[in-house]
Amino acid sequence: MNGKIILAILVAISGAVGYVFYTSSQSEWNEISEPEPVVEPAAPAAPEPEPEPPKPEPEPEPEPQPEPEPEPEEPVEEESEPVAKPEPQLVQAPDKLAGSDSKVQQAVTDLAQRLVRWVTLPEQIRKWVLTVDLMASEKIPYKHSPIKYDKDPFLVLPTGDETYVADSGNYSRWNDIVGVVADIPVQDAARYYREWSPLLEKAYDELGKQGSFHERFMVMLDEMRSVSEPPVGATLIRPHIFYQYADPELEAASPLTKWMWRLGPDNMLELQDFARNLSAELKYR
Template sequence: MTQRRQTSRFPAFLIALGIVVALIVAGYLGWQRFKPPEELAATAPVETPAVQPTPISPETPPAPSPPAIEHPVETLVAEEGAEKQTPLPALADAGADAFVTERLTELLTRRNVLTFLQLDGFVRRAVATVDNLARAQAPVMVWPVNPTPQRFSTQRSAGGTEETIHPDNAKRYAPFVTLIESVDTAKAVALYRRLYPLFQQAYEELGFPGRYFNDRLVQVLDHLIATPVRNEPLAVTLVEVKGEVPSTRPWVRYEFADPALEDLSAGQKILLRIGPENHRRLQAKLVDIRGRVARR
């Protein structure tokens, strides 16, 4: 007889992975580096006295140059006769969240946006989540999605010696994968290109000045796509809690029993937890997106 255990850790992160990556698809009609918007007000030039450059001593190496951009995003250029677009707000503006929410609603519908997304600081959340997917931890407080009340289930073998992810668990993820597959890629491309200055600014604020967010996105996509599909049942273990305070949330203590799997990144472990069929479907979407964001 099998025994089911219930947890609620993973479904929201699947939505984070799918919706965030689906939204963050780059323009592929050209490959010019994105040019920042012009300054709102020009200032008069100020004459300054000529200054001789200070020679660099052999003991003081010059500051390293920013890495070259590998996958630049094309600048949007308004077509002749097209309706003038609303200027993009600055990331720190009070109306930035409302602007982004309106664009997301046009892409995903109001119902899906309100059901799944964390709209406050969405751009910063999306950027942080994409960056974290290739790392060991992806903190829930920066997810761009709402946690789901659904539960993750496991089963024990007949002898009770091994606990694995329950086969039926994958069914819970299928609707989310279907939603991800249904996102209009062409509209997502246009949205990403439209909002790219905000994504870039958020990435630099995250602690990567001089780095290019779209390059990081391609790195993360390559990392996730390389995750092998596992068809066999995956063993998990409930980590023991030591101390006098009892654990009231056992669902946050599950780990893969195989140390090699547990050492994978947060994003790769998500792909394994959702089941092989969902993994293949989502992987196909990631491959398609990668082909659009990376320089050809």
Template sequence: MVGRPRPVADVPVFLPTFIVGARVWPAAGGLRAGLFWAPLCDMAFPKGPPKPSSALTFWLAVAAAAVALLLLWGWQAGMLNQAGNFVKGLFSPAQFDSYKRAGGAEETSRAVQEADDARRRTEQERKAAEDRAAAERNEAEDQADAEKEAAQKAAEEKAAAEKAEADRLAAELAAIEETARKEAEAAAGRGTEAGAQPDAGRKKPRLKRAPLNASEAAINREIARSFPLAQVRKYFNLQEQARRTVITVDNLSREHVPSQMRVARGVPGLLRVKKEGDTITLDEANYARYAPIIGYVEKLNVTKLARLYAKFYPLLQHTYENTGFPGERFQDRMLAAIDDMLAAPRVNGPIRLVQPKVLYRFESDKLENLSAGQKIMIRVGPENAARLRRVLARLRGAIAAQDPDLQDEP
């Protein structure tokens, strides 16, 4: 049966078969070629090998160029040897098995290499983590040591400051007592000289004491003789003077002075504080609220004030005993209250506060547990406290120099 010639368009489809078959076609009678290639060539070219044509030549040239480029690329990429082994494996089962074993060994080697790399990376990461942990631990230890040293240094400085403060207060009290002793000796010397005069046999007049039932008006008139009453009334309460004085003095060295029975009026304005987050500190601008009353007290004549105290001392003593202290001297209580205020600690730096409910209190338990008089010395500020200490020291010397139970008229 004669068929039509195969179209040139079908040639590329059978090109690989043609190339291989063309080489083995002459040996188609051989055993190997007869078993494999002859049937394949008969199926691909049932009418015999195709006739050479211009189109076939073109495609053969393209195929040759492609093969050349492929071989060049394989040579450059180092894959030519592997490709040859693969092709050999197609014809030799033993070679194919060897190729498979080599590929498996290569894969195994690659897996082992990757496992080794992963193990090395893990080991490096673990060592780096250990180094970081050790560095952080050393840094924390160094910081703890620094904080411990700082705390120890602060404690030593605080102890030294407290000792210096105690020594200073002791020196101040000793100076006050020495001044009082000298004034008492001077007063006794003046009395001795007066006794040697011709009228020494005449009894010296005593200080005229106010009666125990002296009215507020009488007390205010006596105050007005020594101090301008309008200015006194501006800073002090002039109602129930004796009772207010006794209750205030008695509670200055205690925890709290009842606000309704205080001698001094409250300072104007509200307590001023600074708030930064959860931290509350006493605003230094708050100290200016106390400046007017302390300035007025500084100008008072301490001698006149001590004389006024001595004149009304029987009334103060009587009120003190009726308040709940029978048999005790109000003079001793007065000096103890002044000494307690003089012994108030000096606070440097911001004073921290807390606000549990409505009122503020000192954050430090040491400051919060101070007496009412010592808290006053803290609230007024360092400068005002120093001014107030000088006034209290002079007042104590003037009061301690006289015996209020027996005082002569000067």
């Protein structure tokens, strides 16, 4: 029990006892005289204890916020392997050499359309096989050429008594045909070569030579690649109809080499690059 309440009870009890004692003693005195009763003030009641202030109710704990739902992850697209584009259809090689020119023209049109205007008919396959065989021997076909390419006359500049030097403008005469050949996609050229190889081998067999056309073709590409830089500004003479090099060593070069020199440095390099790339394509694929 609280201490203040106990104290109040004790005070009240002591007051009551005092009051009884006082009244009993007064009754004895009343027999002698009856004085005015003196009423003593009652002992003040003990103040009621102040109620304890109510304990503050604990604030309700905040309800936990619901955890946010994870945002759905965007599906990661798996990297798929690149799909190889289908190779374009080739003009199919005919089964035999006879009557094959129409197919050859279609194939040339597909491979290098601008080349068609210079193609000579008939017997295209046989002419190409003969040309390759001659070039593999470092020669140039002056007859039965598969190409007829019209160009401006060869120009020279006089440098002295019956000596000349080639006009540098001669090189541009070959720009058109060299540009067409250099623009042929090497992969497409290699695909056509493989597709038409059986027919090319048949035409080569007709020449009655040993080996295969493919061997001669690869030798031709190597010969073209091995030609050295052209001798720019070399002195020319004209003992007969055609001009020739005054230097015997230059004049002793093979017909294939001298023909490539006449193309000019830039055209020759373009043609050599094409030969190099085609050779690599045929060797490693």
